[in-house]
Amino acid sequence: MNKVYLIPSLLDDEGLESIPAYVLEAVKNCQVFFVENERTARRFLKKIWKEIEIDQYEWYNMDRIGEGVLQAFKQKIIEQKNIGIISEAGCPGIADPGQELISLAQEMNVAIKPLVGPNSILLALMASGMNGQRFQFVGYLPIEKEQRIKVIKDLEMESQKKNCTQVFIETPYRNNQLIESILKTCKPETRFCLAVNLTGKNEWIKTKSIAGWRKEKIDIHKRPAIFLLLA
Numbered sequence: 001m002n003k004v005y006l007i008p009s010l011l012d013d014e015g016l017e018s019i020p021a022y023v024l025e026a027v028k029n030c031q032v033f034f035v036e037n038e039r040t041a042r043r044f045l046k047k048i049w050k051e052i053e054i055d056q057y058e059w060y061n062m063d064r065i066g067e068g069v070l071q072a073f074k075q076k077i078i079e080q081k082n083i084g085i086i087s088e089a090g091c092p093g094i095a096d097p098g099q100e101l102i103s104l105a106q107e108m109n110v111a112i113k114p115l116v117g118p119n120s121i122l123l124a125l126m127a128s129g130m131n132g133q134r135f136q137f138v139g140y141l142p143i144e145k146e147q148r149i150k151v152i153k154d155l156e157m158e159s160q161k162k163n164c165t166q167v168f169i170e171t172p173y174r175n176n177q178l179i180e181s182i183l184k185t186c187k188p189e190t191r192f193c194l195a196v197n198l199t200g201k202n203e204w205i206k207t208k209s210i211a212g213w214r215k216e217k218i219d220i221h222k223r224p225a226i227f228l229l230l231a
Helices: 022-029 038-048 067-078 098-107 120-128 145-162 172-185
Strands: 003-007 032-035 058-061 083-086 111-114 135-140 165-169 191-196 204-209 225-230
Touching (some): 003 022, 003 098, 022 038, 032 067, 038 058, 067 083, 083 098, 120 191, 120 204, 172 191, 172 225
Parallel strands (some): 003 083, 032 058
Antiparallel strands (some): 165 225, 191 204, 191 225
16 A cells, blocks of 8 residues: 655754654655655755665655646555655644645545654754643744734733743744844743754754843844744
């Protein structure tokens, strides 16, 4: 019976040890890959398996999933091919377009095999010291300044009311602007965590009160990060 393998990829180019050995066996079982970024996916597979013959596989880009990609995925399932889904970073289906293909595979009653690997949301939550019993991932906050401030206030209020950790992300080149908005908007006692370059050589994860962070000079421009807030 064919399977759909959900293959975790690197969060950082230097974090190869974060990929379990059994992921390689899953890769060897695949005939087709649906990937968010073909160039980085090929480079990742070369890192974990130097002898791989990349062009022996069928490749489909899923960065924008339209009818053509869905039909190709469905056809490969009908052909009984083993399919690998690879996100740009971390685990497929989590803040990732692969979720639409996984949903289709569920509808078609195909065996789905999620594989253990690095997930920035969970790694950051684990290390934050914040509430891991009740949390929510809210993705990206608005870009427009007034809307962003309103959302930050709403998230802080909800966090306080529900004792819930709020987890979110930002495009790396806008990290510093987001931090500035949070430090200006949130209450001094609210806890804020920055998890930067997870699994990488320059990884660091710190949780402080907003009042504590206001005493720091923070610059994580263009560095991948996860943000967590607990009021």
